[in-house]
Amino acid sequence: MARKKDRFYWLAKDEGYRSRAAYKLLQINNRFHVIKKNDTVVDLGAAPGGWLQVAKDISDGKVVGVDLQRIKPVEGVETVKGDMTSDRTISKTLKIIGDEGVDVVISDAAPNLSGNWNLDHARSIDLVESALEFAKQVLKPGGNFVVKVFQGDMFNDFLDKVKTNFAYVKAHEPRASRSQSAEIYVIGRDFLKTPVKKNEEHDVEITSLGSGGDGTVTINGFVIFVKDVNIGDRVKIRIKDVKPSFAFADVVEYLTKF
């Protein structure tokens, strides 16, 4: 059944965007400020190129689009034709990016819909997991991530994975999404390239006390604040919250020896 063409479809035609989806990225960016001037941006699942147009307009920096389909040229944007989940496509993309790293990874990729909701959800999760792995590989510390997910029972696990890698995470439905659609966008801001991750456990010895009275320990130069401990205590800690330059942890167990 042909879908009714809505306001964003006609707006996109009027304003020269290749897709109505362009407005979703504009709305996300107005609200969450994920892309800034001069940012390097990679868009996974980018055809026909509406998000690439928006990303290029905002950043005017290096913008790279990847899709199974050929993307008609967008001025100033480089493209890769291939499967974003394959190593071959990833290495072609990494070559274009170079050594500088990436400020923002965005992905509006969607599987071909089968009509079987569980299957479509699983395929969407497969795509977003690949996008997250790619983002972890290329993002600079403090970088941002936007990804579309079809909702379903694996959504929360995926959201938790994003939360372990970004300081600020939000699930958001932009107004330009159709009201009956089950798609949701996950926005991760401030990529944490830290030596510890949320919920990890470590055996440590408390080496000093911070000004607030919490114990502190450092792992690879990264400071972790631990409540209810004294200098010299040996404890198993679980990382509770990770910030860009420090973390908080709870004691799981007091150890007598390692």
Ligand SMILES: C[S@@+](CC[C@H](N)C(=O)[O-])C[C@H]1O[C@@H](n2cnc3c(N)ncnc32)[C@H](O)[C@@H]1O
């Ligand atoms: C909704 S469209 C993206 C629209 C785009 N954001 C825009 O504004 O023009 C989803 C895209 O994901 C692509 N896609 C799906 N699976 C993919 C995969 N494994 N690798 C690369 N692209 C994929 C599809 O080919 C399709 O072009």
